[in-house]
Amino acid sequence: MIRHMILRNVMYRPVRTCITIIAVAIEVTLVLIVVGLTSGMLSDTAKRIEGIGADIMVQPPSASIFMAFSGAPMPIEIGQKLAQIKNVRAVAPVLLQFNSTNGLDIIYGIDPESFREVSGGFVFHDGRDLQNANDILVDDWYAKGRKVKVGETLHVLGHDFNVAGIVEHGKGARLFVLMSTLQELSGARDKASVFFIRCDHPEQTAKVIGAISQLLPHYEVRPLRDYLSLMTSSNLPGLQTFIHSMIMLAAGIGFLVILLSMYTTIIERTREIGVLKSLGASRGYIVRVILSETIALCLAGILLGVAMSYTVRWLFLTAFPTLTIVVAPSWLLRAAAIAIIGGLVGASYPAWIASRKDPVEALAYE
Amino acid sequence: MEPILKTENLWKIYRAGRLDVAALRGVNVDVYPGEFVSVMGPSGCGKSTLLHVIGGLSQASRGRVLLDGNDLAALGDAGRTLLRRHKVGFVFQRFNLLPTLNAKGNIALAQHIHGDGFDPHRFDVVTRMLGLTDRLDHRPSELSGGEQQRVAIARAIINEPKIVLADEPTGNLDTKNSENVLGLLRQLNKDLGQTIVMITHNPEAAAYGNRVLHMRDGLVVDGASAN
Incomplete structure (x- = not known):
């Protein structure tokens, strides 16, 4: 029943639903492309260095x-x-x-x-x-x-x-x-x-x-056999900070859009919340409805985001063939988790407000 | 016979700015199982407040509300939620159907919240009795006012509540649909023994009940008990 209600709810306001989904998709795309670009460049560089065929590298x-x-x-x-x-x-x-x-x-x-x-x-x-x-x-x-x-x-x-x-x-x-x-x-x-x-x-x-x-x-003397494993963003503190900043930015976009979208939703559906309460829906039930709707929006955003990431990757590689962008499966999962967690955190405040609404006031809401 | 609903010295005081406004001033009412009680009175006399308090939508400031033996005044929010879920069915003036769901979804939602899942037999009996069988796939916006109110009544009784509380159920309906809805409420009362408390302004509508309770200035002035 909740699934049916969520589906109807998200289809009821298609523009808002689309905007929310696109925002989550941008969040996912940003994470995947930034990480894919940096790790792709690093691994590409590492492979090329390894490809020289030397055994040792000496640096200052x-x-x-x-x-x-x-x-x-x-x-x-x-x-x-x-x-x-x-x-x-x-x-x-x-x-x-x-x-x-x-x-x-x-x-x-x-x-x-x-x-x-x-x-x-x-x-x-x-x-x-x-x-x-x-x-x-x-x-x-x-x-x-x-x-x-x-x-x-x-x-x-x-x-x-x-x-x-x-x-x-x-x-x-x-x-x-x-x-x-x-x-x-x-x-x-x-x-x-x-x-x-x-x-x-x-x-x-x-x-x-x-x-x-x-x-x-x-002097820095390194065996090139280990070079590929050393060329990760974690060995480059500045890059790691950059990646973290971009992920935070992306998660922030998702968080704010979901917060705004769900907040608007519960304001708009104040009377419906009152109706649910009059029917005996508990606070947990109302929170579950709102968070489930958020997850549904996030999942749609994640799917679109993955598709957008591969499209952006294709566009980049078409424009700059020497680039390497690695969309790793592990980062697909991480980007999805970031989107869902960001969305749930963003929706938790509106859900909390909705669950605590006074039913009489909610039913009287115009 | 024990009343299904009993209020004892029921007070409800609202805070309006710095002023305390008493909407109910020591209401004493008994409603017995199988009764159809109409509550009449001028605007602002406390009819809706009484309905909200006895239905567990808001808490009394003072006094007791015994609904099927449970003291609502002693229950917290979670307790009153459970009581509404299992023992009360509401019908509102503005129907209050969820616009995103069709008629079937609106009725089934009450069953879902009730927790026993979808009962096709009960659903069939109720929708047939209310003449909704061919309107179930329509959304509220595609239904007439009378049809919407019939869906709201179906939603209220689908879980076989101990009491149905109807707040001006004909307030948004024309004469013909009002008669239809009131007839259905009386039928529910007579055929199924459904206890109903209905608020109305209209004496003709009130006459559909088997007892009329008059309120004024937060007090019941007439008809407080069947006795």
């Missing part, structure tokens, strides 16, 4: 695992010392630079030979390797997304580069230039942001890490 002291946050404070000569450590097969210094021209990208400044030794080399879809100071390599996703072809000019970092080749994705960055060029453009002469190291055998990683830690105490 206190450097973030999110390498784009780090500058270039390491002298490049460190690479020579690292190369002399026993069981180190190859060392590839890399200079990182953020590019904000036509989107956000990380550019790797590499020494092609050492990078090839560590990574096993690029797989070329088209073109050739870096040779000249103005050469740039782009990965296939970037080329597809930005419709870039070999031989074209690409304007990044305020500089015109010649697209020398298109390579298979998954080797750290989407854009690669010569290290010397990037050092020149970023004013970081003889500096590197990170050293990727390949051991003779992967099982020698721990031993080599020990040796590096002795040689460069306080």
Whole structure:
């Protein structure tokens, strides 16, 4: 009976019902897209770093695992010392630079030979390797997304580069230039942001890490095998705060809309509440009716929100093919829980008011 | 025979700003099972207040209300809610049907709140008696005033209450529908032995009852007891 009544109630005011459902859907979409975007970018970055094929990564002291946050404070000569450590097969210094021209990208400044030794080399879809100071390599996703072809000019970092080749994705960055060029453009002469190291055998990683830690105490030395698991938002305090803030904002939207919607509903249905009370409905019954209606609205909002999330994801990926947005099942459940809890909290005050209404006053309500 | 409803020195005082206004000033009434009592009196004499207090919708300020042996004055909100659910059926002047539900839903809602679930046999008997069988799928907005009041009566009696309290049940109806509704109430009283207390302004309507109780200034001035 309650289900029937709820269905009739939500259909009785279709505009208000739609607005409430859309607000909950926006809440769910906001949560899923913000989390999906951040975790997608992190996992994508991590996979690409892992894809380099190195065993160890060396960064300056206190450097973030999110390498784009780090500058270039390491002298490049460190690479020579690292190369002399026993069981180190190859060392590839890399200079990182953020590019904000036509989107956000990380550019790797590499020494092609050492990078090839560590990574096993690029797989070329088209073109050739870096040779000249103005050469740039782009990965296939970037080329597809930005419709870039070999031989074209690409304007990044305020500089015109010649697209020398298109390579298979998954080797750290989407854009690669010569290290010397990037050092020149970023004013970081003889500096590197990170050293990727390949051991003779992967099982020698721990031993080599020990040796590096002795040689460069306080430097961040990490096995790349663990990198993917480290690249989570919880290891990036600022990002975690951002995600929490966005979730709070989304939950706040849901809370306020449900509060307003249900408050309006009980004001409008004051006489109906009086009728229910005259029929002997308890306070609990009235609270149950209102909260059940809220849950019904939230469930509809969640379904719409999930559909909207996948639509927004598709739109984003169509507009920015290099983005990764992960809509994880665990976050689908969490977003649903956030929407329902926010809705129930928002509806609890109107429900409380309704349950305590004086039946005589309610029946006399015009 | 014990009265089904008995009030003893019943007072109801409202607070209006800084003033206390006594709507009931020591009402003593007995209603016996199977009676159809009409309550008459001028506006503001306390008729509706009496109905609200004896139906457990509001609490008495002083005195006792014994409904089927239960003292309403001693019951809290939850106790009075239970009493309304199991022993009282209300019929209002403005019908007070839920606009979102059809006639069937409005009647079945009372059964649902009562807690025994939908009883198709009782439902069938009541709707047939009230001539509602072909109007059950219609919403209140699609029913005439007379039909709406018949649905409200069906809702009031569906759970076989000890007493039906009707507050100006014909106040919003034309003459023909008023006669129809009053006839139905009398039929319920005669055929089913349903105890009814009805408030009305109209002496003709009051005549449908088998006792008329007159109120003035918060007091019952005539007809307080069948004796």
